[in-house]
Amino acid sequence: MSKKRITGLIVGSLLSATVHSATVYISDIQFVAIREGLDNSTRAVERGLKSGTPLEVLEQSEGYTKVRTPSGNEGWVADYFLSEDMVSRDQLDALQTRLNKSNETRTEIANALNLSQQKIQSLNNINTNLQNENQQLKLKLQNAAELSEKAQAIVSQNDDVGYQIESLKQQAAAAVAKSEELQDTTQQKWFMLGASTLFGGLLLGILAPMLRRKKTGTGSWS
Numbered sequence: 571m572s573k574k575r576i577t578g579l580i581v582g583s584l585l586s587a588t589v590h591s592a593t594v595y596i597s598d599i600q601f602v603a604i605r606e607g608l609d610n611s612t613r614a615v616e617r618g619l620k621s622g623t624p625l626e627v628l629e630q631s632e633g634y635t636k637v638r639t640p641s642g643n644e645g646w647v648a649d650y651f652l653s654e655d656m657v658s659r660d661q662l663d664a665l666q667t668r669l670n671k672s673n674e675t676r677t678e679i680a681n682a683l684n685l686s687q688q689k690i691q692s693l694n695n696i697n698t699n700l701q702n703e704n705q706q707l708k709l710k711l712q713n714a715a716e717l718s719e720k721a722q723a724i725v726s727q728n729d730d731v732g733y734q735i736e737s738l739k740q741q742a743a744a745a746v747a748k749s750e751e752l753q754d755t756t757q758q759k760w761f762m763l764g765a766s767t768l769f770g771g772l773l774l775g776i777l778a779p780m781l782r783r784k785k786t787g788t789g790s791w792s
Contacts, residue, residue, distance in 0.1 A: 593624050594635065594652045604645035608634045615645040625652070 601621075603614040608631065616639050619625075625637035625647070634646045 592627065594627055594637070594654055602647060602651045604637065604639060604643060604647050606645055608632060608646050610648070612646075616641065616643040 601617075602619045602623075603617040604619065605612040605614050619639065623640065625635075625639060627635060628638055628644065629636035630649075633649050635649055635652060636644065636646050638644050
């Protein structure tokens with residue numbers, strides 16, 4: 571008995587123990603044909619099933635397994651052409667595909683991360699600008715408040731100054747009236763004083779000769 575036959579029997583016995591397995595795969599030996607009977611000399615219902623092709627298990631018998639192909643054909647294939655696991659090459663291809671997808675995903679994640687970092691930087695810049703604008707607005711508001719206080723103080727001072735000016739005007743008017751009154755009185759006093767002086771001078775001019783005559787007459791009698 572050939573080594574392949576023995577291997578097929580062993581595989582067949584193992585498959586018989588697990589007849590409820592839903593799927594088996596063409597092993598990585600060669601392209602396989604699915605035949606009508608339990609012999610490789612029977613007619614093939616489908617040829618050229620390549621390694622890794624999944625087959626639905628329908629029945630097992632004497633080292634052969636009846637399967638249904640992906641195209642829907644049913645037939646028998648020797649157990650040594652089958653494997654319960656995907657063949658190494660297909661596993662490698664699957665792993666390579668997963669690796670490629672993983673690399674693509676990693677690249678997408680890296681791009682997304684880079685874009686997120688750019689957006690974060692942009693938001694940080696916007697935040698910094700907003701903080702600066704906020705600080706400037708606070709300073710402007712503070713300056714406006716100070717100007718408002720100064721304006722109120724000026725208005726208050728203007729009110730006080732206006733009151734003081736009005737009071738000074740009234741005092742000045744009273745002073746002018748008093749001055750005019752005093753001026754009139756002073757002019758009267760000076761007039762009286764001048765008149766008195768003039769009258770006194772005239773009286774002295776009249777009396778002085780008389781007094782001199784009297785003195786002269788008294789001297790002659792002695």
